[in-house]
Amino acid sequence: MIYKEILERLEKSGIHYLVVGGVAVNLHGVERFTGDLDVILSLDLDSLEKFSLIMNDLGYKTRIPADPKLLANPEIRKDWVENKHMKAFSFYHHKEQQNIVDIVISHPLNFEIAYGKREDRRIYGISVPVVSFDDLVSMKREASRPKDKLDLEMLDIVQSKKKGSRNIDVNDWGYFDTDDYKVGRYMGIPDETKLDWLEEARLFQLEIQKSA
Numbered sequence: 001m002i003y004k005e006i007l008e009r010l011e012k013s014g015i016h017y018l019v020v021g022g023v024a025v026n027l028h029g030v031e032r033f034t035g036d037l038d039v040i041l042s043l044d045l046d047s048l049e050k051f052s053l054i055m056n057d058l059g060y061k062t063r064i065p066a067d068p069k070l071l072a073n074p075e076i077r078k079d080w081v082e083n084k085h086m087k088a089f090s091f092y093h094h095k096e097q098q099n100i101v102d103i104v105i106s107h108p109l110n111f112e113i114a115y116g117k118r119e120d121r122r123i124y125g126i127s128v129p130v131v132s133f134d135d136l137v138s139m140k141r142e143a144s145r146p147k148d149k150l151d152l153e154m155l156d157i158v159q160s161k162k163k164g165s166r167n168i169d170v171n172d173w174g175y176f177d178t179d180d181y182k183v184g185r186y187m188g189i190p191d192e193t194k195l196d197w198l199e200e201a202r203l204f205q206l207e208i209q210k211s212a
Contacts, residue, residue, distance in 0.1 A: 001199055002037065002093075002099045002199065002202075003023070003037060003124075003195045003198070003199065004124045004126075004195075005058060006037060006054070006058065006101065007123070007124065007126045007128055008124070008126055009054045009057070009058065010039075010051075010054065011126050011127055011128075013050045013051075013054060014050075015041060015042070015047050015050050015051060016041060016042045016047065016111075016115055016129075017039045017040065017041035017042075017047075017051075017129065018039060018040050018041070018111075018114060018115060018118055018129050018130065018131045019037070019038070019039055019128060019129065019130045019131065020038045020039060020040055020104055020107075020131045020136065020139060021034065021036070021037075021038025021102070021104065022034025022036070022038065023037055023038065023195070023198065024038075024130050024131050024136050025136065025151050025154075025155070026194045026195075026198060027121060027130050027191055027194060028130075028133055028136060028155065028158060029155075029158040029161075029183055029186055029187035030151060030154040030155060030158060030183060030186065031182065031183075031186040031194075031197075032150075032151065032154070033198070033201050033202075033205075034198065035098060035100065035202050035205070036099075036100035036101065036102055037100070037101045037102070038088065038102045038104050039101070039102070039103060039104065040103070040104050040105075040107060040109065040111060040114070040131070041103060041111070042111055042112070042115075043071050043072055043077070043105075043111070044072055045069055045072045048068050048069045048071055048072055049069055051068065051103070052067075052068045052069065055068075055091045055101065058093075059093050059094050059095060060091040060092060060093050060094070060099075060101060061091065061092060061093075061094050062089070062090070062091055063089075063090035063091065063092060064089075064090075068089055068103070071089060071103065071105060077105060080105070081105060081106045086105065086106065087104065087105070087106045088102035088103060088104045088105060088106070089102065089103040089105055090102050090103075098202065098205075098206050104139075107139050107142065107143075108138050108139065108142045109131075109135055109138065109139065114131060114132065114135045115129070117132040117134070117135060118130060118131065118132060119131075119132055119133075121191050122191075123191045123192050123195060124192055124195075128191075133155070133158075133159070136155070137152065137155055140152050140155070153179075154179060154183060157179055157180055157183045158183055158187065161180070161183060161184055161187065
């Protein structure tokens, strides 16, 4: 399982990182397919070296022919973001190339502050640091792609349900077809079940691609 083996290794390494992107969207209560694992981390040499070793040990290669440790250099990082329009430094599995792990490098967060605001979730017996709800919203607002805008609409429902501020007639049978109902149902599902669903959905999509 892509998530479990990577999260286990990251926990053992002691790297300070945060789960972001589509996986974080799911963990915060929005059912949405994603095929990769996005993280942000402290971009110091030690953390990057540990992360690279984990990727190498698990059979992952870099998408571009560059050493991930170069991310520790602010000038190189700035050049990649501003001149090469790089949003993330990607790794893919050498046998199962649909398995992708991204270090997101273009985002609005101060990592140390965001790490202090993290939500630690217990999944598969692993302590998983997830970006806070507010910081996830900030990242989605800056990215502002069509899928990010859809995520923001659904995350707004999550926030409203947490506050109990939505005026919904649950006696209306049409309610069961609404995003409000779907979000409320998904919010109550254990985090481990959400990641299991993502694994199954990812494998199902792969089978479809093979048969096409």
